[in-house]
Amino acid sequence: DLMGTLQAACGGDLNRVKRIVKVMSLVNSTGDFTEQHLVTNGASELLGQVFGEAGVHARSAFGVAQIPLGACVEIELIAELG
Template identity: 80%
Template structure:
């Protein structure tokens, strides 16, 4: 699997990595064990504040997809801060997505595609991952989406 330059891809997509937020409670943003990095869940943000909403109620699937894409960018910023170089990422192994959902909403997988597509764009085949997408009754601060990842690094 040929690795592409993650930073060149981000630049071509017009993406500048944001500053990394500090943990909001008694946890760390990343834990590395060997070549595996576990990145804590990140909430969707819009204009620097939690992106509040409930899919199937106050938000559309497309809005949720955009929120998941924004979370993926924040996750990339955290990986960059932890590793010092995103090109060390060999593979995004696992994505777990929590979608703040109305009781009858069933498009969590389509929302999560916003993040999955970003990882594929940035890492090519190394961005292809296993995934879970869950609908939940609520997410901290009323955020619409929370995503965590596991990455293999070299």
């Protein structure tokens, strides 16, 4: 979904992405789960594979008690477009 949203923001052309600036991840977690960063790795790795050096980004991952609509993970992305 995130890549599709980014592609739509680029008018369908992902080559317009100059760089991925930041990724923030909210992970539906219990109080004793502390590995939210590992859950977020998949998104970071995909961005690196798709955008190469331009996909290197700042990142934060947080555990939350509940995400709307029962989602497991919510990811926010900030990208610089050209």
